[in-house]
Amino acid sequence: xxxxxxxxxxxxxxxxxxxxxxxxxxxxxxxxxxxxxxxxxxxxxxxxxxxxxxxxxxxxxxxxxxxxxxxxxxxxxxxxxxxxxxxxxxxxxxxxxxxxxxxxxxxxxxxxxxxxxxxxxxxxxxxxxxxxxxxxxxxxxxxxxxxxxxxxxxxxxxxxxxxxxxxxxxxxxxxxxxxxxxxxxxxxxxxxxxxxxxxxxxxxxxxxxxxxxxxxxxxxxxxxxxxxxxxxxxxxxxxxxxxxxxxxxxxxxxxxxxxxxxxxxxxxxxxxxxxxxxxxxxxxxxxxxxxxxxxxxxxxxxxxxxxxxxxxxxx
Amino acid sequence: xxxxxxxxxxxxxxxxxxxxxxxxxxxxxxxxxxxxxxxxxxxxxxxxxxxxxxxxxxxxxxxxxxxxxxxxxxxxxxxxxxxxxxxxxxxxxxxxxxxxxxxxxxxxxxxxxxxxxxxxxxxxxxxxxxxxxxxxxxxxxxxxxxxxxxxxxxxxxxxxxxxxxxxxxxxxxxxxxxxxxxxxxxxxxxxxxxxxxxxxxxxxxxxxxxxxxxxxxxxxxxxxxxxxxxxxxxxxxxxxxxxxxxxxxxxxxxxxxxxxxxxxxxxxxxxxxxxxxxxxxxxxxxxxxxxxxxxxxxxxxxxxxxxxxxxxxxxxxxxxxxxxxxxxxxx
Numbered sequence: 001x002x003x004x005x006x007x008x009x010x011x012x013x014x015x016x017x018x019x020x021x022x023x024x025x026x027x028x029x030x031x032x033x034x035x036x037x038x039x040x041x042x043x044x045x046x047x048x049x050x051x052x053x054x055x056x057x058x059x060x061x062x063x064x065x066x067x068x069x070x071x072x073x074x075x076x077x078x079x080x081x082x083x084x085x086x087x088x089x090x091x092x093x094x095x096x097x098x099x100x101x102x103x104x105x106x107x108x109x110x111x112x113x114x115x116x117x118x119x120x121x122x123x124x125x126x127x128x129x130x131x132x133x134x135x136x137x138x139x140x141x142x143x144x145x146x147x148x149x150x151x152x153x154x155x156x157x158x159x160x161x162x163x164x165x166x167x168x169x170x171x172x173x174x175x176x177x178x179x180x181x182x183x184x185x186x187x188x189x190x191x192x193x194x195x196x197x198x199x200x201x202x203x204x205x206x207x208x209x210x211x212x213x214x215x216x217x218x219x220x221x222x223x224x225x226x227x228x229x230x231x232x233x234x235x236x237x238x239x240x241x242x243x244x245x246x247x248x249x250x251x252x253x254x255x256x257x258x259x260x261x262x263x264x265x266x267x268x269x270x271x272x273x274x275x276x277x278x279x280x281x282x283x284x285x286x287x288x289x290x291x292x293x294x295x296x297x298x299x300x301x302x303x304x305x306x307x308x309x310x311x312x313x314x315x
Numbered sequence: 316x317x318x319x320x321x322x323x324x325x326x327x328x329x330x331x332x333x334x335x336x337x338x339x340x341x342x343x344x345x346x347x348x349x350x351x352x353x354x355x356x357x358x359x360x361x362x363x364x365x366x367x368x369x370x371x372x373x374x375x376x377x378x379x380x381x382x383x384x385x386x387x388x389x390x391x392x393x394x395x396x397x398x399x400x401x402x403x404x405x406x407x408x409x410x411x412x413x414x415x416x417x418x419x420x421x422x423x424x425x426x427x428x429x430x431x432x433x434x435x436x437x438x439x440x441x442x443x444x445x446x447x448x449x450x451x452x453x454x455x456x457x458x459x460x461x462x463x464x465x466x467x468x469x470x471x472x473x474x475x476x477x478x479x480x481x482x483x484x485x486x487x488x489x490x491x492x493x494x495x496x497x498x499x500x501x502x503x504x505x506x507x508x509x510x511x512x513x514x515x516x517x518x519x520x521x522x523x524x525x526x527x528x529x530x531x532x533x534x535x536x537x538x539x540x541x542x543x544x545x546x547x548x549x550x551x552x553x554x555x556x557x558x559x560x561x562x563x564x565x566x567x568x569x570x571x572x573x574x575x576x577x578x579x580x581x582x583x584x585x586x587x588x589x590x591x592x593x594x595x596x597x598x599x600x601x602x603x604x605x606x607x608x609x610x611x612x613x614x615x616x617x618x619x620x621x622x623x624x625x626x627x628x629x630x631x632x633x634x635x636x637x638x639x640x641x642x643x644x645x646x
Binding site: 125211212213215216217218219220221222223231234235308309310311 | 368371378403407413415419420422436437468470471
């Protein structure tokens with residue numbers, strides 16, 4: 001098992017190298033100049049050139065990449081051209097609200113989606129199944145900005161239960177207030193994922209319910225409830241965990257939309273602004289960190305699978 | 316004749332499908348004596364497996380299936396038993412071995428776990444004792460180094476081993492009846508012989524009845540005391556194994572027997588085949604179900620369905636043209 005983990009960690013290195021190179025090239029090859037953006041429209045060419053030299057942007061691209069990598073290896077993500085503080089600090093400050101929002105979204109999606117998917121599978125073809133499947137189709141096809149606006153309209157404007165936007169830190173405002181602010185964006189973000197999780201859970205469980213080993217277990221006298229809880233759930237878990245894990249990753253990416261609607265200072269908004277201003281260091285750092293999270297998430301999933309399924313352990 | 320432990324009377328199994336209700340098994344009757352091996356023979360889709368799974372009521376009764384008739388096991392009608400009582404019959408008194416051992420064993424549990432599952436359901440003993448029994452069962456079915464194998468997962472064993480594990484599961488509670496649904500189809504010939512030998516051995520040791528479902532007549536002639544031949548959801552002929560092989564009456568049985576390859580005088584004979592294919596269950600022919608493929612079919616056969624009539628000691632056949640039905644139908 002340790003060997004397996006070690007090999008998986010080793011495989012991360014080339015992935016991250018490729019990601020870093022891609023994002024570096026992408027952001028540097030796209031037209032646009034941070035120096036010009038900083039100095040404004042009236043800047044002279046001399047001023048821009050001077051700033052380029054100061055920022056190291058006059059160096060050839062490969063050299064710039066190597067300098068960036070060198071700092072990365074020391075754990076230094078760089079400095080923002082526009083914002084105060086190092087990129088490390090900026091990222092940390094903005095990552096927290098996004099992760100919190102994503103956690104709420106995934107928790108909502110999984111807690112609602114998995115049970116509904118199971119109910120649909122068990123009642124295949126009946127009214128409950130059709131209702132749930134219809135609901136999941138709505139979930140999958142509802143854009144999160146629409147969902148967000150709808151939720152605000154209902155819970156904030158009509159019912160006046162929850163705040164319509166903003167962000168409160170746990171340390172400052174406490175858990176309850178924090179959650180009141182996180183609930184609507186979380187649900188808006190997680191709604192699509194909930195739809196997906198319902199579908200995947202339903203099909204994973206359905207497939208297992210008709211498996212030969214379920215029939216075999218039944219022929220041994222195992223009760224329906226035990227059959228479901230012991231054999232079906234354990235076997236379906238891999239499929240279910242995969243979608244839940246993937247939903248975490250896509251929520252991180254989708255957070256930009258809900259962060260904008262609900263005015264949450266997360267990495268989604270940060271990235272958007274940084275790209276607009278060609279704030280190279282920030283964009284690179286965000287993409288790199290999100291990819292790292294992505295890869296780590298997949299790794300954790302794979303380790304889970306290896307724990308559940310002996311056939312994966314073997315390979 | 317020994318004591319009958321299982322009597323099936325007029326069992327009909329219907330399935331609800333998208334194209335309407337389909338009758339997979341139509342009014343079949345047979346019995347199994349204590350300690351005997353009954354062969355259930357027929358082509359794919361003839362209802363052998365449906366029959367066996369109907370006995371244990373493995374289909375989803377809330378949705379898919381409707382049973383009619385009676386399945387008497389030691390005096391109780393299994394079809395009328397409440398689910399809870401039925402559970403104690405399953406695995407405890409009647410056990411089943413399936414065809415594909417790789418898909419029939421749960422991939423996420425060890426062999427010991429799967430054997431212990433039956434033991435713990437049907438017997439009030441501790442986990443430690445159940446485990447010891449599971450290892451003992453593995454030894455009984457001839458698995459070398461059972462202590463080590465017990466902790467392995469199904470994918471780590473060979474096909475023959477897995478089939479033995481499945482038999483160990485089935486026999487762990489000393490059932491009175493074992494239903495073996497093509498237990499060796501997925502195995503190669505030498506392993507096949509070993510598994511069959513094992514089943515016969517345990518049948519003698521434990522004096523349990525066995526229903527052996529197969530399409531392999533060679534296996535039947537080796538193993539069984541009596542045989543029921545099924546065609547399209549019905550039993551078409553039933554006899555003891557010697558009678559069936561020496562005096563088969565039904566044209567279908569004769570066809571099956573002719574299709575066993577033989578080598579005579581060093582020269583290979585051309586294989587005989589039964590013309591046509593088994594029609595789908597929603598297009599069952601009128602009259603005798605075998606008529607469209609029968610070499611002897613006469614106009615008589617298309618009018619009405621022949622009954623299963625006795626023609627001799629324990630020998631029954633469903634055909635107008637051979638034996639019992641003939642005179643009756645013509646008069």
